Amino acid sequence: MIQNKNKTVVKSMELLNLFIEHSRLSLNEMVELSGIPKTSIHRMVGSLEGMDFLQKGEDGKYSLGLLFLQFGQLVAERLDIRQIALPAMTKLRDQVEEAVNLIIRDGKEAIYIExxxxNHPVRLYTKIGRRSPLYAGACSRIILSYIEEKERERYLQETELNPFGHGTITDKERLRQELEQAREKGYTISYSELENDTVSIAAPIFDHTGRLVAGISIAGPxxxxxxExxxxxxxxxxxTSEEISRELGWRGAK
Known part of the structure; x- marks a missing residue:
């Protein structure tokens, strides 16, 4: 009996997984896509609809129920990005033998949260809690690159670009070009922007909605x-950035 129940659960999950790629499906479409017999589809859909996992539209097609919004919100609220990112960050640090930083946005600044x-004796002495403006440094700039266009332009118009290192970008048109290239390439590099004689390479981290939630960087002298x-x-x-994003539920193109 338990084994049969487990099979039912597995089949139900196979059915719900169809809605990852398809927003709305008819019963016949579910049968065609899943290969599950029509009688079983009818039975499972009835149960899933009764539990608010599926909802039926006026045209007879089904979509995911509102219960998933509640579950999704709870998962999003309870995710600790530091905890999720740390294993991948550790692996990256060991691979490249350079410092690895995790940064999130806080208003008009970026803040280092991990x-x-x-192990090199010569290193950068940044620390958790450090803040930097969104325009300066690779990790900050990757966050700025993915902010919605109108908000990003408003930030650029309102912000004075003050130098920190001899490589800080203080020309707004050049900064706009750098932001565009960062979105095209999926990463950005800074040279002596926050501190002289330093380099940082940063990439974005996305959540299950495709929204940027953090930046990760490799940095050093x-x-x-x-x-080369x-x-x-x-x-x-x-x-690494893709690995962390997928842990957060991102399903972008590989």
Missing amino acids: KLDT QVRFEK RIPDLIGHLLK
């Missing part, structure tokens, strides 16, 4: 970021 240091090493660092970073 950092893993390198410029002397260790040779030109950069592509390898970018590859490791992008793989």
